[in-house]
Amino acid sequence: MKKALSFIVIAVFAMNLLSAQALPKFGITGGLLNTNVDFKTGNSLLNLIGVNNFAKINSTGFYIGGLVDIEVVDKFHIQPELLYGSAEDLSFFYLPIMAKYYVADKFHIQAGPQLNFSSNLDDIKRAIRDTEELLGTNGDVDDVLRTVGVDIGFGAGFDVTENLAIQARYSFELTDRYSGPAGGVLDIKGSAFQVGVAYMF
Template sequence: MKKLLFLSFIAFLAFSTTQAQEPIRFGVTGGLLNTNVDFKTGNSLLNLVGVENYGNINNTGFYVGALLDIAATDKFHVQPELTYGKSEDLSFVYLPIMAKYYVAPKFHIQAGPQLNFSSNLDDIKNTIRDAEELLGTNGDVDDVLRTVGVDLGVGAGFDVTENFTIQARYSFELTDRYNGPAGGVLDIKGSALQVGVAFMF
């Protein structure tokens, strides 16, 4: 599954490269990452016994990676990225494909889909163990967590110079991370805030 998604991403980049009518620019990006994971239950009785007390993980860290800026027109660009983000005991590889629209000469808004691949979910696993103990559905946490998530990202950026951009993006998961025996009452979804810079070559 991961290999198929990765190959699809590479194929998209290759296609975009051949179709673009303007120069394609390569860059590097990095900055502050804040990840948030919500544990939600759909059962008020479970909330009364304390499951909601395990309901949130909020960590701060960093992200780094590479990106392409593909100018389809003067105002509309496509920006695929490959980044690695780490915040305490959570780490992810992100594959966003952002559509960028310049609403002013140097200011753009962006939106698009994002795949995230988890490489470390220790904080989430520990919380699941606590929640499942209360629910009486103890299982192997490695078997109940999905390692691939689908997100939607929105953000904005400002080109300080021709080569230097500051940008911020908020992404939230559309898919549920949890795939265990308590799936009827327990949902786990994450979100991320990135605030950083990009340098184009």
């Protein structure tokens, strides 16, 4: 009985919330993407000879995709997106879910989790081969590289018009890309910075 009552209360609250909010807005987005991948080692000798500096990837490219802006309450929105990003020999599909809060009339800040799915990691694979040669743990690079990562992102945006906005976001990986035999001394994590425009229909 208590579970049924709790469900009814939650359902009524959700219906009131949905009826009070505006309809979701759909849009497209795109712009400049900069990706950075750091190879960090816990081996002091390798750090001394500069492996961290040797194995560092920084690439610039573009991103494009679609988004949905959902107004939950006044000033607070949820914005899920599906993006494709490419930067030289790295490419990813990103699935961010950003919470947006309008701190001023047209200016908002945003933060939230993001999944990234790699479709091309050739630059990282080459760097892993070079790093594993120094570590003496050569293996099949396709077996030691995780293709899915979990990120956290934050940024800001400005609504130029009712349909056009500019936004910038920085995200960094919480998970380690590397799962090979050198896992005790080698971590591979990426980050991304994007700045672009969003057009709402």
